[in-house]
Amino acid sequence: MDRVDIAIIGTGPAGISAAITSVIRNKKILLLGSADLSAKMRKAQEIRNYPGLPAVSGEALSAAMQEHLSSMGIEITEDKIISVYAMGSYFALQAASGIMYEASSVILAAGVTAAKPFPGEEELLGRGVSYCATCDAPLCRGKEVIVIGFSPDEEKEAAFLAETASAVTYIPMYRQEVQLPETIRVERARPAGIASDGQKRIVRTQEGTLTCDAVFVLRESVSAGTLVPGLETDGPHVKVDLQMRTNLPGCYACGDIAGKPYQYIKAAGQGNTAALSAVSDLDEKKDS
Amino acid sequence: MVKKISGDDFQEVLESKKAVVDFSAGWCGPCKMLAPVIDAISSDLDGQVDFFNIDVDEAPELAAQYSVMSIPAVILFKDGEAVSVAVGFRPQPELETWIRDTLL
Ligand SMILES: Cc1cc2nc3c(=O)[nH]c(=O)nc-3n(C[C@H](O)[C@H](O)[C@H](O)COP(=O)(O)OP(=O)(O)OC[C@H]3O[C@@H](n4cnc5c(N)ncnc54)[C@H](O)[C@@H]3O)c2cc1C
Numbered sequence: 352m353d354r355v356d357i358a359i360i361g362t363g364p365a366g367i368s369a370a371i372t373s374v375i376r377n378k379k380i381l382l383l384g385s386a387d388l389s390a391k392m393r394k395a396q397e398i399r400n401y402p403g404l405p406a407v408s409g410e411a412l413s414a415a416m417q418e419h420l421s422s423m424g425i426e427i428t429e430d431k432i433i434s435v436y437a438m439g440s441y442f443a444l445q446a447a448s449g450i451m452y453e454a455s456s457v458i459l460a461a462g463v464t465a466a467k468p469f470p471g472e473e474e475l476l477g478r479g480v481s482y483c484a485t486c487d488a489p490l491c492r493g494k495e496v497i498v499i500g501f502s503p504d505e506e507k508e509a510a511f512l513a514e515t516a517s518a519v520t521y522i523p524m525y526r527q528e529v530q531l532p533e534t535i536r537v538e539r540a541r542p543a544g545i546a547s548d549g550q551k552r553i554v555r556t557q558e559g560t561l562t563c564d565a566v567f568v569l570r571e572s573v574s575a576g577t578l579v580p581g582l583e584t585d586g587p588h589v590k591v592d593l594q595m596r597t598n599l600p601g602c603y604a605c606g607d608i609a610g611k612p613y614q615y616i617k618a619a620g621q622g623n624t625a626a627l628s629a630v631s632d633l634d635e636k637k638d639s
Numbered sequence: 640m641v642k643k644i645s646g647d648d649f650q651e652v653l654e655s656k657k658a659v660v661d662f663s664a665g666w667c668g669p670c671k672m673l674a675p676v677i678d679a680i681s682s683d684l685d686g687q688v689d690f691f692n693i694d695v696d697e698a699p700e701l702a703a704q705y706s707v708m709s710i711p712a713v714i715l716f717k718d719g720e721a722v723s724v725a726v727g728f729r730p731q732p733e734l735e736t737w738i739r740d741t742l743l
Contacts, residue, residue, distance in 0.1 A: 436672040437730035439679070445668055477709035477726030487709055489666060489696065565708060581730040599730060 355381045357629050358444055358454035360432050360578075363389035364615045365606025366460030367416050368622030369629075370425050373458075376630040381452060382420075383428050383444075388413050391462060391607075392615065401615055412615070432461075433483070435579040437599050455636075456629045459579065459597075459604040460622060463587050463613070464572045466501070470544035472568060479552040480545060480566050482573060484508035487565070491516040494564035497554050499524060499542055505569040506531055512567065520561060522554075575608055585610075595625035603629055641674075641681050641690040646698035653719035655689040657742045662702060662712045664695050669728040670711040676731045677713070680738060688742055715741050 357373050359366045362384025370382045387393065395409030404412065420427070431447040435457055444452040472480055481487040484498070488511060495518040498509040502525060513519045513535050520536045523529050529537050540556035545566055547553065554561045576584040582597055583590040588611075589597055589604035597604055605621035607613045641661065644651060652658045661677050663670030674692075681690040695702040695710055705714055705721060715723045715738065723741045725734065 434669065434728070436669070436728055438672065438675070439731055443672055477712070478706070479708050481709055489664065490702075490708065490710065580728045581733050 352450070352452060353379075354441060354453040354455060355379045356454070356633055357381075357456050357458060357626070358383065358442065358452060359458045359460055360384070360435075360444075361389075361460035361462060361606070361608075362427055363392055363460060363462050363606055363618060364416070365462075365608075365618035365622040365625075366458070367420060368619040369458045369460055369605060369626040370622075371419065371423065372623050372626035373630065374423055374425055376626070378630060378633065380425070381428055381454060382425060383430055383432055383446075383452075386427055386429055388416060389462065392416075398615060432578065433573065435459075435602075437579070437581055437602065442601065455633060456601040456603070457579075458595075458622070458625045458629060459575065459589060459602065459608055460606045460618075460625075461572065461575070461578070461608050463607040464570075466570055466572070468574070469542055469568070471546050472544075475545055475547055475552070475566075476577075479547055479564070480568060482568060482570075482577060484512050484567055484569065487567075488512050488515050491565055493517045495562075496520070496565045496567060497522065497552075497561055497563045498567045498569065499554075501525065501570045503527055503529075504571075508567070508569055509535055516565075518563075520563065522556075575604070593624075594628040595621055596628055601629075601632065640685070641678055641692050643692045643694075646693070646701050649693075649698075649701060651689075652691055652716055655716065656718060657688045658691060658716040659688055659738055659742075660691045660693060660714045660716060662693050662695050662705070662707045662714065663710050667710050673711045673713075673728050676729070676734060679731055680735045683735065684738065684743075688738065717742060 356378040358381045359369050360383050373380045392413050393409045398407050432444050434445040436443040442454050442457045492515045496516045497520045499522045509521045522538050540558045542556050544555045551562045575589045591604050591609045595603045595605050603625035605625040606618035713725045714721050
């Protein structure tokens with residue numbers, strides 16, 4: 352696959368604005384996200400503070416942005432990015448589809464999620480807590496694992512882990528019926544924290560404690576710091592300067608992921624700034 | 640240069656004054672991305688620090704001994720003693736600073 356100039360992760364107002372400006376500046380882009388753009392944009396009943404569009408509905412604003420993209424021939428690649436690797440002269444983007452995309456620079460416009468990590472989860476990441484079944488399953492050979500799944504999609508990850516682990520317990524964080532092979536124990540518990548006693552991992556739940564060797568926490572989206580190893584963050588937000596540059600050269604952030612306030616126009620404005628910074632840094636690199 | 644070793648050659652790590660050991664495996668995506676980064680650092684620190692790579696599938700007892708639960712795991716050894724661990728991919732500047740600060 353060809354390396355693009357700028358990969359943009361997210362199709363909310365921040366990512367769309369960044370894509371538009373990048374294309375106007377003649378950069379080759381890859382816009383990753385959803386054909387439905389953003390649930391947060393769609394769900395708004397009436398938006399009253401977007402200049403030029405008084406009392407526009409989220410649906411109408413989404414449609415207008417979709418129209419804007421297609422009028423410029425900008426396509427959306429429907430894929431979820433799991434990891435962004437800063438390789439020095441370029442970025443490698445690992446997607447859920449299995450594809451590894453490559454880009455000279457990356458703009459993070461993935462929004463924020465309310466999901467808070469469990470107490471102890473981040474401290475034990477890589478030491479018995481994992482976010483990626485595909486990545487760490489082979490290390491679980493003959494081990495007992497607990498999978499905390501935030502959506503029915505994660506059931507196939509649990510089934511995959513059951514092929515190597517000696518025992519799998521699945522804790523669904525949703526109400527729907529769980530469909531799993533019988534070898535997997537389903538525990539309707541409410542996790543409250545993860546701890547380690549050196550040998551075993553302990554999942555504290557409101558119903559009691561469960562022990563195992565490894566815990567997989569599988570959420571729909573990963574936090575900014577987990578998405579891009581080495582990225583400086585402040586809580587759920589990426590640290591940026593006024594040009595939307597992060598601590599990693601060639602990596603920019605905009606919109607909700609870059610901090611409060613959470614607003615459409617601020618997201619769109621920051622997307623524009625991030626794109627202009629990326630363009631100017633790319634042009635400078637080319638000239639030197 | 641990064642030297643690929645098996646569990647039987649681990650004595651080399653224990654006998655080294657300053658060693659960086661990259662525990663990884665062929666099937667692991669982040670490990671593949673980290674390999675060229677470690678390689679570049681090993682050129683920068685050539686002659687000052689010894690670099691090794693161990694496939695955890697071929698040395699499960701070593702992985703267990705050093706509590707490697709997730710890979711890639713980079714462990715720094717000083718006079719045969721494990722002194723610091725970094726789990727997961729890191730960009731080169733961050734990893735190199737950590738290695739310099741810990742070992743040099
Ligand atoms: C009900 C509601 C009403 C609101 N009303 C207003 C209002 O009236 N005025 C106002 O200014 N603001 C309002 N907001 C806030 C506004 O929705 C947000 O500030 C805005 O959507 C942020 O835009 P964004 O582009 O940063 O992120 P988002 O709109 O959250 O878009 C993020 C996009 O990134 C995608 N994504 C995430 N992770 C990945 C990944 N790993 N790989 C690929 N794609 C990924 C998501 O699918 C999504 O498409 C409202 C919010 C809600 C929920």
